[in-house]
Amino acid sequence: MILKKKEVRVLTPLGMMGYGIPEKWYHKGVEWKPDVITVDAGSTDSGPQKLGLGAMTCSREAYYKEFELLLDTCYNKKIPVFISSAGGDGTNAHVDIFLDIVKEIAGKKGYHFKIAAIYSDIDKEYIKKKIRQGKVAPCGPLENLTEEEVDLASNIVAQMGSEPFIKAMKECKDLDIIISGRSYDPAPTAAYAIYHGFDLGLSWHMGKIMECGALCAEPAGRNIFGIMHEDGFTLEAPNPAEKCKSYSVAAHTLYEKAHPYLLPGPGGVLDLSGCNFEQISDSAVKVSGSKFVPKTYTVKLEGAKPVGFRTICVAGIRDPILIGQIDSYLEHIRERVDEFVGDPKSYELIFHVYGRDGVMGECEPDTETVPKELCVIIEVAAATQNQANMICNKARTELLHYPYEGRIATGGNCGFPFTPLEIPLGEVCKFNVYHIMEIDDPTEVFPIKYLEV
Amino acid sequence: MAKMVALKDIAKVLRSKNSGPFEVTIDIVFKNNDDYKKFMNSGVVTTELIAKLYKLPQEKILTFCGFEAANAFKITIPRRRNQGSIGETDMHAAQQHAPLLSIMIPWDKE
Numbered sequence: 001m002i003l004k005k006k007e008v009r010v011l012t013p014l015g016m017m018g019y020g021i022p023e024k025w026y027h028k029g030v031e032w033k034p035d036v037i038t039v040d041a042g043s044t045d046s047g048p049q050k051l052g053l054g055a056m057t058c059s060r061e062a063y064y065k066e067f068e069l070l071l072d073t074c075y076n077k078k079i080p081v082f083i084s085s086a087g088g089d090g091t092n093a094h095v096d097i098f099l100d101i102v103k104e105i106a107g108k109k110g111y112h113f114k115i116a117a118i119y120s121d122i123d124k125e126y127i128k129k130k131i132r133q134g135k136v137a138p139c140g141p142l143e144n145l146t147e148e149e150v151d152l153a154s155n156i157v158a159q160m161g162s163e164p165f166i167k168a169m170k171e172c173k174d175l176d177i178i179i180s181g182r183s184y185d186p187a188p189t190a191a192y193a194i195y196h197g198f199d200l201g202l203s204w205h206m207g208k209i210m211e212c213g214a215l216c217a218e219p220a221g222r223n224i225f226g227i228m229h230e231d232g233f234t235l236e237a238p239n240p241a242e243k244c245k246s247y248s249v250a251a252h253t254l255y256e257k258a259h260p261y262l263l264p265g266p267g268g269v270l271d272l273s274g275c276n277f278e279q280i281s282d283s284a285v286k287v288s289g290s291k292f293v294p295k296t297y298t299v300k301l302e303g304a305k306p307v308g309f310r311t312i313c314v315a316g317i318r319d320p321i322l323i324g325q326i327d328s329y330l331e332h333i334r335e336r337v338d339e340f341v342g343d344p345k346s347y348e349l350i351f352h353v354y355g356r357d358g359v360m361g362e363c364e365p366d367t368e369t370v371p372k373e374l375c376v377i378i379e380v381a382a383a384t385q386n387q388a389n390m391i392c393n394k395a396r397t398e399l400l401h402y403p404y405e406g407r408i409a410t411g412g413n414c415g416f417p418f419t420p421l422e423i424p425l426g427e428v429c430k431f432n433v434y435h436i437m438e439i440d441d442p443t444e445v446f447p448i449k450y451l452e453v
Numbered sequence: 454m455a456k457m458v459a460l461k462d463i464a465k466v467l468r469s470k471n472s473g474p475f476e477v478t479i480d481i482v483f484k485n486n487d488d489y490k491k492f493m494n495s496g497v498v499t500t501e502l503i504a505k506l507y508k509l510p511q512e513k514i515l516t517f518c519g520f521e522a523a524n525a526f527k528i529t530i531p532r533r534r535n536q537g538s539i540g541e542t543d544m545h546a547a548q549q550h551a552p553l554l555s556i557m558i559p560w561d562k563e
Contacts, residue, residue, distance in 0.1 A: 045471060045545055046537070047536060047538075048537050048538060049537065141513075247484070247523070250522055250523035250524070251465075251480070251525060253523060254478075254482075254520065254523060254525055255470065255480070256470045256471065256472050256478065257478065258476055258529045260520035260526075272522070273520075273522075276522070308539070310539070348539050359543055360542075360549070360552070361533065361542055362533075363507055379540065381539045428538060430535050430538040431537075434473060434475060
């Protein structure tokens with residue numbers, strides 16, 4: 001039996017571990033006596049290459065610097081630190097790199113910690129079995145998951161809910177640190193509040209807002225402090241310039257979610273339709289009325305596969321005679337390259353034309369403006385780096401010299417800012433697993449390892 | 454006749470963002486409930502308009518829904534290309550709100 005606390009106090013120093021904690025306001029947040037410090041390191045936002053190639057969102061050095069600050073507090077003030085989605089993608093390998101950083105700092109400074117590491121790589125055979133049982137479904141507008149795609153994925157992780165954190169807290173009462181693999185972003189904060197007996201809806205909602213740091217404040221900031229009560233939670237940023245306003249907190253609730261007030265997560269849906277956002281001081285907001293509706297327990301799977309190698313070339317065009325016929329000109333270049341390669345299915349050639357529709361593509365609403373200059377980025381993807389380099393080289397030389405109607409500038413058709421003129425980008429990946437999977441026990445696929453350093 | 458004002462001059466927030474790797478979500482947030490109601494009552498932003506601006510069939514629109522507690526309206530659509538893969542132009546889908554900026558809304562002063 002866990003004795004219910006009167007309130008739960010949480011400090012989140014920033015929305016993405018590794019991006020830089022503003023130390024002055026972090027220390028002020030620590031003075032507000034948090035019961036726990038939670039930091040999320042995870043996101044798929046920066047692309048599939050992390051999962052596909054095993055890269056981390058930030059460098060080990062960037063994480064190390066933040067770990068030093070967090071572990072100083074953890075050891076000296078006896079405040080537990082929960083870090084989720086190690087390395088960004090939350091693979092087992094990145095959980096181990098985070099553990100390694102903790103061990104290194106503890107060794108250097110003579111700190112002692114009790115640590116729980118929660119892993120989230122999912123065995124491919126286990127997923128295939130779930131596919132055959134009909135327990136895997138797309139999470140969004142994409143295809144059903146096939147066993148073949150499971151095999152093609154470099155790594156597959158699942159987003160854990162609150163339960164693995166709660167299990168770790170129950171099994172090791174005086175835990176100092178939790179490092180978790182891929183987690184639903186609000187999970188560490190929500191888990192701490194749920195463990196102490198608070199409402200599921202309020203706990204998930206507080207976690208959802210706090211996982212982005214003080215993005216809910218105006219102006220948006222980093223350190224955010226939340227206090228959970230029986231009937232709601234309050235939010236305030238330690239930096240007095242970053243003010244939580246009822247509208248800024250309400251608006252943040254919608255942030256990067258598909259639906260404005262129904263937020264599906266592990267084990268259920270957070271329903272915010274009856275929520276109230278109350279301004280309780282110039283810089284603090286109280287949120288109440290958040291409801292959690294339990295559903296069949298599912299976790300989200302994430303995986304990515306390599307799909308080839310890329311090379312790019314960056315070119316600038318200033319000559320209005322060419323700019324006036326850029327569309328047909330680039331089609332000529334494409335034909336020349338197709339002819340040269342011979343097999344148009346073996347590669348992709350994409351012209352990004354900045355100044356025309358580089359950002360919006362076919363959805364660019366302004367088709368009237370004639371630009372003064374254009375930046376053309378030639379993107380080539382092929383099976384090997386050499387092949388991508390060769391095709392990009394062909395496209396680049398054609399772009400430089402191929403004649404166009406009315407040309408009077410015979411020195412070259414474009415200006416190149418960078419060398420090498422063809423820039424190899426290495427392997428390119430694609431998300432091929434983004435599906436929900438039913439599981440019976442919310443902790444069954446997330447093994448926990450306890451260790452002391 | 455009502456005065457016409459561009460959405461960018463009425464909304465407090467008009468943003469787009471990826472919601473996972475397969476969806477783009479657009480938020481239009483108003484500074485108060487009056488503005489939110491005026492926007493809702495104008496009936497200018499419809500699924501037809503979104504389908505036209507984003508060149509997709511109406512039935513592909515995933516969310517088209519207001520949230521009065523936040524004085525906000527949300528539209529979620531599928532991404533045109535797989536996030537961060539070949540041909541990406543906007544990894545975080547952070548600039549996909551642009552076609553909505555100059556949509557004109559009838560806006561009478563109270």
